[in-house]
Structures are given as C-alpha cells and as structure tokens.
Amino acid sequence: xxxxxxxIHHLRLSQSERVIWLCEELGLPYTLKAYDRDPETxxxxxxxxxxxxxxxxxxxxxxxIVLGETNxxxxxxxxxxxxxxxxxxxxxxxxLPPNHPNYAPYLFWLHHANGSLxxxxxxxxxxxxxxxxxxxxxxxxxxxxxxxxxxxxxxxxQARLNLALSAMETQLSQSSYLAGAQFTAADCMALFPLTxxxxxxx
Amino acid sequence: xxxxxxxIHHLRLSQSERVIWLCEELGLPYTLKAYDRDPETxxxxxxxxxxxxxxxxxxxxxxxIVLGETNxxxxxxxxxxxxxxxxxxxxxxxxLPPNHPNYAPYLFWLHHANGSLxxxxxxxxxxxxxxxxxxxxxxxxxxxxxxxxxxxxxxxxQARLNLALSAMETQLSQSSYLAGAQFTAADCMALFPLTxxxxxxx
Numbered sequence: 001x002x003x004x005x006x007x008i009h010h011l012r013l014s015q016s017e018r019v020i021w022l023c024e025e026l027g028l029p030y031t032l033k034a035y036d037r038d039p040e041t042x043x044x045x046x047x048x049x050x051x052x053x054x055x056x057x058x059x060x061x062x063x064x065i066v067l068g069e070t071n072x073x074x075x076x077x078x079x080x081x082x083x084x085x086x087x088x089x090x091x092x093x094x095x096l097p098p099n100h101p102n103y104a105p106y107l108f109w110l111h112h113a114n115g116s117l118x119x120x121x122x123x124x125x126x127x128x129x130x131x132x133x134x135x136x137x138x139x140x141x142x143x144x145x146x147x148x149x150x151x152x153x154x155x156x157x158q159a160r161l162n163l164a165l166s167a168m169e170t171q172l173s174q175s176s177y178l179a180g181a182q183f184t185a186a187d188c189m190a191l192f193p194l195t196x197x198x199x200x201x202x
Numbered sequence: 203x204x205x206x207x208x209x210i211h212h213l214r215l216s217q218s219e220r221v222i223w224l225c226e227e228l229g230l231p232y233t234l235k236a237y238d239r240d241p242e243t244x245x246x247x248x249x250x251x252x253x254x255x256x257x258x259x260x261x262x263x264x265x266x267i268v269l270g271e272t273n274x275x276x277x278x279x280x281x282x283x284x285x286x287x288x289x290x291x292x293x294x295x296x297x298l299p300p301n302h303p304n305y306a307p308y309l310f311w312l313h314h315a316n317g318s319l320x321x322x323x324x325x326x327x328x329x330x331x332x333x334x335x336x337x338x339x340x341x342x343x344x345x346x347x348x349x350x351x352x353x354x355x356x357x358x359x360q361a362r363l364n365l366a367l368s369a370m371e372t373q374l375s376q377s378s379y380l381a382g383a384q385f386t387a388a389d390c391m392a393l394f395p396l397t398x399x400x401x402x403x404x
Contacts, residue, residue: 002226013320013401022390026331054318064351066305069317071273072309074387079300093390094387098281105265106381109373109388115271115325117254117366119321123328123359125403130332157325157340164319185276186311188224192217193320199215200244201327 004078006030009059011044013037013069015118016058024076026081027148038085050056053167126153207283208232211253213246215239218260218322219271228283255369271318280375296348334336349379 008023008030008132010016023030035048049055052068059068060076078095097104102201130153171178178186203400210225212218225232237250251257254270260276261270269275280297298308332355370392373380380388 008316015398017398018390018394020385023292025385026236044251048227048389054314056318062306067271067306067310069310069313070327070391071313072306075309075313076306078387080224083300094390096384098285098382100383102384103221103281104264104269104274104278106386106388107277108269108271109380110386110391111271111273111277112256112369113388113391115273115316116258116362116390117370119324120363120366121279121399121403123325124356124363126325126328127332127356127359128404130329136249142340151221152361154326154329157322157329160318160322161326162261163245164314164322167314168319171307174365178311179298180304182304183227183252183296184308185224185280185311186308186315188227188296189272189276189312189315190206190319191223192220193315193323196215196219197323202325202330 001165005062006077007061008032009057010034011037011048011057013042014044014057018070019058019060019073019077022077026077027032028077028084054163055171101107113166129153137165146192186197208279209263209276210234211259211263212236212248213239213250213259215244216246216259220272221262221275221279224279224296228279230279230286234285255372273313276312294396328358331355388399 006023008016008019010020012034015089020030020032022028035045037044042056044055048057048059051059051061052066054068056068058070058073060073062080067076071184078187082095096103100106116135133152152172168178175181175182178190204244208225208230210218210221212222222232222234236248239246244248246257246259248260253261253263254268256270258270258277260272260298261268262275264282265267284297285335300307302308312332335354337370370380377383378394379385
C-alpha cells in the first residue's frame with residue numbers, strides 16, 4: 001500500500017461523522033476506530049481524550065501526525081486526496097479550485113457550518129444546560145456548592161479556554177510561531193481572541 | 203491595475219482586523235472601508251448589516267463577489283495572493299503548502315482560533331451577559347417582560363440560527379448543493395448541525 005493508513009478516531013454521536021462521510025465520498029482509504037460516549041454523562045472516554053491535547057472530536061492520525069479541529073481535518077483530507085489524484089477521476093472533486101466561478105460561495109459554505117450555524121446551536125444548548133443547572137441549584141444544591149454564583153456553563157467554557165491557551169503556550173515554547181519557524185496566516189487568526197476580544201469580556 | 207480592487211469592510215472592534223493584517227503581510231492591495239459600532243449598544247450599523255445576509259464581520263467585496271465568514275475570507279485572500287505570486291517573493295508565504303512538513307500543524311492552528319479558542323470566549327461572554335440580564339430582571343423587569351422565562355442569550359442564538367438556516371434555505375432553493383451544481387465538502391460540513399446535533403438539543 002503506497003499511502004500511510006489514515007485512521008479516523010470516531011466518537012459516536014459527534015461531528016467526526018463528517019470526516020467519515022468525506023473519506024467515503026472521496027474514495028480515500030481509512031481505518032475506522034469508534035469510541036462510545038459514557039451512557040450516563042455523554043462524555044468521551046478517557047482513551048479518546050488522550051488522543052489529542054484538545055480532547056475534542058474529531059481526531060485523525062496519519063503516520064506520526066495527530067490532527068484535531070474539524071476544519072483542519074477536512075482540508076488535510078482534501079489535500080491528501082488531491083495528492084493521490086490524477087489517475088482517479090473520482091478524487092477531490094469535492095473541493096472547488098480558486099479558478100472555479102463558485103470558489104467564493106464554496107469557501108463561504110465550507111466555513112459557515114462551523115462559523116455560524118453550529119455556534120448558534122451550541123449557544124442554545126448551553127442556555128438549556130444553564131436553565132437545568134439553575135433549576136436544580138434552586139431546589140437543593142445551592143448551599144453545598146461553594147461556587148453556586150459561578151454558573152457551570154461558564155466553568156465548562158473556562159476549562160475549554162484554559163485548554164486552548166495552554167496548547168498555544170506549549171506550542172510557542174517550542175517554536176517562534178504557531179505553525180513552526182515561519183509566520184503564517186495561523187498567527188493572524190490567533191491574535192484577535194487574545195487582544196481585541198478582551199474589550200468585550202470583563 | 204490588473205487586479206480587481208479588494209475592499210475590506212472593517213467593523214471597528216471586530217475580527218475583521220485579522221483580514222487587514224493578513225493583506226498587509228501579503229502586500230495585497232485593498233481598499234479599507236471602516237464602520238463604527240453604535241456607541242450605546244455596540245451593534246454594527248445598518249449599512250454594515252446590509253452588506254451580507256449573515257450581517258456578521260468581516261465582509262470583503264471583490265468585484266461582484268461579496269464574502270463573509272472569517273475563515274472563508276482568509277482562504278480566499280491566501281488563494282488570491284497565490285494567483286498574483288510568482289514574480290513576488292513576498293506573496294503567499296503565509297500559507298504552508300500540503301508538502302510542507304508543518305502542513306498539519308499549520309492547518310490545526312489556522313482553525314483552532316475560531317474552532318475552539320473563540321467559541322470558549324464567546325461562551326464566557328454570553329454567560330456574563332446572561333448574569334447581567336438575570337440580575338436586571340430580578341430587580342425590575344420581570345413583570346414587564348412577558349418572555350422573562352426565555353433568556354435573552356437564547357433569543358440571540360435563536361436569531362443567529364434562524365439567519366443561518368434561512369441563508370441555507372435560500373441557497374438550496376437556487377442550486378442543488380450549497381456551492382452550486384456540484385456536491386462539495388461544504389455539504390459534508392453542513393449536515394451534522396442539521397441532523398445528529400438534534401440529539402443533544404431538546
């Protein structure tokens with residue numbers, strides 16, 4: 001087999017299903033490794049969280065490469081399919097090239113799902129969780145919980161933020177820029193949440 | 203001038219600053235059109251919201267093309283810089299190519315900012331807004347607000363969701379797939395929030 005085997009680490013009931021679908025459409029060979037959520041808490045198992053510093057789904061491995069973030073994975077797989085292409089007409093017609101008349105709408109819709117649609121849904125989910133926590137706290141747990149004035153949804157987001165910042169800290173202790181020795185667009189993307197956004201959040 | 207003029211519609215105090223920075227680094231010519239937020243509400247002006255169906259910042263225009271979503275814009279600009287390149291060594295060394303040893307980390311960090319870091323910050327901001335709304339409601343507005351049991355942060359997210367769904371609906375009334383006549387990775391990205399995510403949200 002010429003290609004290193006791509007492994008999709010699929011957390012059931014998560015957006016990693018997108019990655020499987022994409023590979024199927026591209027005819028790109030992969031190994032599927034599925035993980036079940038905890039039936040009580042819906043949390044990912046420890047073995048899944050250990051795959052990648054972010055602990056989120058999806059994750060793929062490709063030889064020594066361990067990659068997280070859906071959009072990064074999707075673009076990685078499209079590029080990989082492109083490199084395999086040429087003699088296979090089925091490969092990589094899922095990404096429109098820059099000279100295609102629909103290139104701009106393609107990019108918009110590629111990123112709109114996780115840039116706008118999914119964040120709105122997550123916001124609604126978190127509001128729902130918060131209401132459940134609040135109604136529970138009102139009946140029994142207020143006194144026993146010393147952090148009752150700090151909503152648990154904030155705690156979740158604070159933990160996610162700490163994880164993201166610590167991953168960035170680790171990376172920048174190893175290289176001058178996020179993607180290595182070279183300044184890239186990734187650095188341009190990272191600055192806003194660290195600087196200007198502070199003006200919105202006390 | 204050979205290139206059509208790229209216009210960056212810059213909402214002050216927003217992530218559109220990323221797009222300006224990127225163009226500066228790439229040496230890509232652009233026209234800057236800046237918009238101020240409402241001093242009372244921090245909302246974008248109506249002229250900004252009218253630029254693009256999503257009403258969010260940033261937005262760029264390039265001839266007839268009107269493009270939203272930061273990640274889409276960043277990739278559009280990187281591709282545009284690449285097309286201008288060749289005789290200009292300063293151009294497009296901000297995107298690592300698929301054969302670069304750091305390609306996977308580059309993609310990860312390119313998408314981690316808006317995929318994980320910024321959502322955590324937004325979640326914290328929304329929790330903060332909710333606490334402010336709740337404390338206000340407790341003191342005076344509970345009785346006069348008929349929707350007091352529906353938190354306003356949910357209302358914001360519901361409006362964003364409606365906007366995203368309606369944009370998708372409009373697009374799919376005009377073409378078979380999101381990016382036009384051809385099935386692309388954009389369609390793979392869009393399905394999860396419309397299907398599996400329902401299992402999390404009542």
